[in-house]
Amino acid sequence: xxxxxxxxxxxxxxxxxxxxxxxxxxxxxxxxxxxxxxxxxxxxxxxxxxxxxxxxxxxxxxxxxxxxxxxxxxxxxxxxxxxxxxxxxxxxxxxxxxxxxxxxxxxxxxxxxxxxxxxxxxxxxxxxxxxxxxxxxxxxxxxxxxxxxxxxxxxxxxxxxxxxxxxxxxxxxxxxxxxxxxxxxxxxxxxxxxxxxxxxxxxxxxxxxxxxxxxxxxxxxxxxxxxxxxxxxxxxxxxxxxxxxxxxxxxxxxxxxxxxxxxxxxxxxxxxxxxxxxxxxxxxxxxxxxxxxxxxxxxxxxxxxxxxxxxxxxxxxxxxxxxxxxxxxxxxxxxxxxxxxxxxxxxxxxxxxxxxxxxxxxxxxxxxxxxxxxxxxxxxxxxxxxxxxxxxxxxxxxxxxxxxxxxxxxxxxxxxxxxxxxxxxxxxxxxxxxxxxxxxxxxxxxxxxxxxxxxxxxxxxxxxxxxxxxxxxxxxxxxxxxxxxxxxxxxxxxxxxxxxxxxxxxxxxxxxxxxxxxxxxxxxxxxxxxxxxxxxxxxxxxxxxxxxxxxxxxxxxxxxxxxxxxxxxxxxxxxxxxxxxxxxxxxxxxxxxxxxxxxxxxxxxxxxxxxxxxxxxxxxxxxxxxxxx
Ligand code: ADP
Numbered sequence: 118x119x120x121x122x123x124x125x126x127x128x129x130x131x132x133x134x135x136x137x138x139x140x141x142x143x144x145x146x147x148x149x150x151x152x153x154x155x156x157x158x159x160x161x162x163x164x165x166x167x168x169x170x171x172x173x174x175x176x177x178x179x180x181x182x183x184x185x186x187x188x189x190x191x192x193x194x195x196x197x198x199x200x201x202x203x204x205x206x207x208x209x210x211x212x213x214x215x216x217x218x219x220x221x222x223x224x225x226x227x228x229x230x231x232x233x234x235x236x237x238x239x240x241x242x243x244x245x246x247x248x249x250x251x252x253x254x255x256x257x258x259x260x261x262x263x264x265x266x267x268x269x270x271x272x273x274x275x276x277x278x279x280x281x282x283x284x285x286x287x288x289x290x291x292x293x294x295x296x297x298x299x300x301x302x303x304x305x306x307x308x309x310x311x312x313x314x315x316x317x318x319x320x321x322x323x324x325x326x327x328x329x330x331x332x333x334x335x336x337x338x339x340x341x342x343x344x345x346x347x348x349x350x351x352x353x354x355x356x357x358x359x360x361x362x363x364x365x366x367x368x369x370x371x372x373x374x375x376x377x378x379x380x381x382x383x384x385x386x387x388x389x390x391x392x393x394x395x396x397x398x399x400x401x402x403x404x405x406x407x408x409x410x411x412x413x414x415x416x417x418x419x420x421x422x423x424x425x426x427x428x429x430x431x432x433x434x435x436x437x438x439x440x441x442x443x444x445x446x447x448x449x450x451x452x453x454x455x456x457x458x459x460x461x462x463x464x465x466x467x468x469x470x471x472x473x474x475x476x477x478x479x480x481x482x483x484x485x486x487x488x489x490x491x492x493x494x495x496x497x498x499x500x501x502x503x504x505x506x507x508x509x510x511x512x513x514x515x516x517x518x519x520x521x522x523x524x525x526x527x528x529x530x531x532x533x534x535x536x537x538x539x540x541x542x543x544x545x546x547x548x549x550x551x552x553x554x555x556x557x558x559x560x561x562x563x564x565x566x567x568x569x570x571x572x573x574x575x576x577x578x579x580x581x582x583x584x585x586x587x588x589x590x591x592x593x594x595x596x597x598x599x600x601x602x603x604x605x606x607x608x609x610x611x612x613x614x615x616x617x618x619x620x621x622x623x624x625x626x627x628x629x630x631x632x633x634x635x636x637x638x639x640x641x642x643x644x645x646x647x648x649x650x651x652x653x654x655x656x657x658x659x660x661x662x663x664x665x666x667x668x669x670x671x672x673x674x675x676x677x678x679x680x681x682x683x684x685x686x687x688x689x690x691x692x693x694x695x696x697x698x699x700x701x702x703x704x705x706x707x708x709x710x711x712x713x714x715x716x717x718x719x720x721x722x723x724x725x726x727x728x729x730x731x732x733x734x735x736x737x738x739x740x741x742x743x744x745x746x
Contacts, residue, residue: 133296133297133300134289134292134293134297137288137289137292138285138289141281141284141285141288141289142285144281145278145281145282145285148277148281149274149277149278149281152270152273152274152277153270153271153274156270157267157270157271157274160266160270161263161266161267161270164262164263164266165237165259165263168237168257168259168262169237169239172237172239172255172257173239173241175206176239176241176253176255177241179198179199179202179241179253180241180243180253182198183195183198183199183214183243183251183253184243184245184250186198187243187245187250187251188245188250192222195214195222195223196223196224199212199214199223199224206257208257208258208259208261209255209256209257209258210236210256210257210258211254211255211256212224212253212254212255213227213253213254213255214251214252214253214254215251215252215254216251217249217250217251217252222251234260235258235259235260235263236256236257236258236259236260237256237257237259238254238255238256238257239254239255239257240252240253240254241253241254241255295325295327296327298320299320299327299331300327302318302319302320303319303320303327303330303331303334305317306318306319306334306338307334310338310341315338315341315342319331319334319335366417366418367694367696369414370414370415370418370693370694370695370696371663371692371693371694372693373410373414373693374411374414374693374695374713374714374715375619375622375693375714377407377410377411377714377715378621378622378625378693378714378715378716379621379622379625379715380403380407380715381404381407381408381411381715381716381717382625382626382628382629382715382716382717382718383625383628384400384403384404384407385404385629385717385718386628386629386632386718387400388400388401388404389632398446401446402446402447402449402450405443405446405447406447407715409447409479409480409483411715415476415695417553417557418696430473430474430477430564430565431473431474431475431476431477432472432473432474433472433473433474433475434470434471434472434590435470435471435472435473435475435478435590436467436468436469436470436471437463437465437471437502437504437514438463438465438467438502439467440475440478440479440482440502441461441463441482441500441502442461443479444479444482444483444486444500445459445461445486445500447483448483448486448487448490448498451487451490452490452498455490455493455494456495457490457493457494457495457496457497457498457521458496458497458498459486459490459497459498459500460497460498460499460500461499461500461501461502462499462500462501462502462503463501463502463503464501464502464503464504465502465503465504466504469504469512469589470589470590471504471512471514471587471588471589471590472587472588472589472590473565473585473587473588474565477561477564477565478516478565480557480558480561481558481561481562481569482500482516482518484554484555484557484558485518485558485581486498486500486518487554488554488555488581489518489519489520489522489579489581490520492520492522492523492579493520493521493522493523493578494522494523495521496520496521496522496578497520497521498518498519498520498521499517499518499519499520500516500517500518501515501516501517501518501519502514502515502516503515506589507586510588510589511586511587511588511589512586512587512588512589513584513585513586514584514585514586514587515582515583515584516582516583516584516585517580517581517582517583518580518581518582519578519579519580519581520578520579520580521577521578522578522579523575523576524573524574524575524576524577524578524579525571525573525575525579526575530571530573533555533571534555534556534559534569535556555569562583562585565585566585566586567583567584567585568583568584569581569582569583570582570583610634610635610636611635611636611656611657611725611729612635612636612637612638612653612654612655612656612657613630613635613636613637613638613655613656613657613658613659614637614638614639614640614646614649614650614653614655614657614658614659615627615630615637615638615639615640615658615659616639616640616641616642616643616645616646616658616659616660616661616664616669616672617639617641617659617661617664617691618641618642618661618664618665619661620641622661622714622716623639623641625716626659626691626716627639629716629718629721630659630721632718633718633721633722633725635657635725638653638655642664642665642666642667643664643666643667643668643669643671643672643675644666644667646658646660646672646676647672647675647676647681650676650681650682650683650686651681651682654683655683655686656686656687656729657686657687657688657689657725657728657729658676658686658687658688658689659689659691659712659721660672660673660688660689660690660691660708661691661692662690662691662692662694662699662703663692663693663694669690669691669692669703669706669708670702670703670706673688673690673703673706673707673708674706674707676688676707677707687709687710687728687729688707688708688709688710689708689709689710689711689712689721689724689725689728690703690704690706690708690710690711690712691711691712691713691714691716692711692713692714693713693714693715695711695713695714699711709728710724710727710728711724712724
């Protein structure tokens with residue numbers, strides 16, 4: 118699965134810290150600016166007002182002390198008082214006493230008035246019993262006091278800045294420790310978790326919000342881990358079940374194929390002998406039924422492979438006419454027994470072959486015709502095949518199987534294509550079935566590009582039909598049969614050692630090989646085979662893979678390891694386990710090819726031809742010292 122990229126943790130951390138520091142620094146700047154530009158002038162104003170008030174009270178006292186001197190016109194005392202006052206208050210720049218009419222009493226000569234920045238002026242009218250005596254004016258330099266105040270405000274600003282700075286530092290450190298570091302640790306743990314590591318360290322326990330977040334994260338991590346473990350366990354279980362199923366299928370395939378090996382090749386050989394028509398017909402039915410069974414085993418195995426995503430459709434020439442004949446041949450006696458007619462309607466040029474998977478079509482049709490017979494007690498079964506040419510290469514094939522049987526109710530029609538689904542009726546109780554047939558047919562037909570459909574009416578019958586497009590194989594079946602016959606005749610003679618622990622299999626192989634014109638010797642196990650190879654000139658070994666003692670693989674390895682006089686002898690593996698893996702295993706063990714059980718004369722012939730192209734085969738057959746007969 119594609120991994121989603123984890124977010125860049127480091128850059129996120131930097132951003133948060135920067136934002137926090139910027140916010141605090143901004144707050145500090147605003148506070149310092151506020152202190153300097155708003156509070157300093159305000160404090161100066163308030164302090165100035167206090168100075169003025171203080172000065173006013175001093176002047177009032179001075180004015181009161183001057184009243185007696187003014188009443189008695191004691192100017193000397195006035196001068197003395199004011200001089201000493203000035204001397205005591207060096208910041209008093211100007212002290213002026215003027216009479217009510219405006220003439221100056223003190224000082225004698227008025228000095229030019231100097232406007233200074235930090236100066237305050239105040240006037241006090243001196244009265245006695247409601248009569249104005251004089252006006253006293255004082256100019257005071259308060260620059261010193263204001264300087265002190267400003268200095269103090271600046272010191273306060275610096276102190277505040279320091280306070281803010283250190284607070285910022287402490288907060289920054291705490292923020293780093295309490296938030297950034299823990300969040301970063303959590304983010305790293307989350308990233309690790311996404312990579313499958315559930316043990317990355319996370320922040321310790323705490324009662325704050327990050328603690329709650331950590332607890333939730335830990336809970337989530339444990340839950341995900343448990344779920345993942347459960348999923349893995351279920352997957353393993355499913356895998357084991359699938360493996361068990363595959364083993365079971367392989368075993369069943371082996372067990373069913375082994376007895377078939379006694380039936381099919383024997384029937385094939387017998388069919389080549391002189392028989393009465395009736396005998397030939399019966400024997401063909403045995404052979405076709407065997408073939409049908411073999412195909413079904415193969416196809417069920419293939420359908421199970423389909424579930425695993427491995428499924429191949431064969432593309433071989435076949436004749437729909439012969440297929441229909443063969444199917445009716447297989448089911449004729451069953452239909453006869455039930456007293457129903459088995460009809461065919463084939464609208465197809467019998468000489469025209471199509472390219473397709475005949476085996477799977479046979480499986481579908483066998484199933485449909487078999488069902489039709491099973492669920493019909495009177496009337497007829499009809500298999501119809503109609504081909505129409507689509508274009509120069511493609512033929513449309515319409516196939517239907519209809520019956521006059523019990524029919525299927527509308528409620529059941531939707532479920533019959535599901536696996537293990539059977540309609541609960543008397544026929545089903547009478548005839549055992551797996552409920553798998555139609556599901557497999559549906560899958561096979563859809564793999565061929567068609568759609569298996571059904572029309573049915575209770576009590577009147579059913580019609581299963583589908584339509585597929587197949588390419589036209591531009592050759593005729595008769596020609597192929599003729600060619601096959603010729604090829605069999607042209608096969609070169611070889612001396613073949615058949616190795617099998619099953620006597621029936623030995624017999625069957627012997628008969629088929631002899632019918633192909635080869636000489637045969639036999640061995641019942643690997644040790645015997647090696648001994649024969651040391652004493653006889655053998656061209657080919659037909660070697661059973663599953664044998665007690667040393668199996669086929671080990672026997673091959675021993676032969677190839679030059680423990681015999683003929684390490685390069687051709688070896689054909691032979692087994693009822695015919696999965697691709699089984700064939701591959703044979704080749705990997707050093708064999709030259711594989712033929713499945715039940716043994717098919719045609720397959721064996723083709724393999725021998727492949728291993729001994731005609732020229733080479735003749736040479737072998739004519740080499741001196743052979744014990745070939
Ligand atoms: P089974 O092996 O049980 O026959 P199938 O998948 O082939 O399984 O069929 C499923 C069910 O569909 C059958 O059990 C039967 O109830 C119903 N069915 C199939 N073909 C016919 C038919 N021609 N007529 C009536 N019922 C049918």
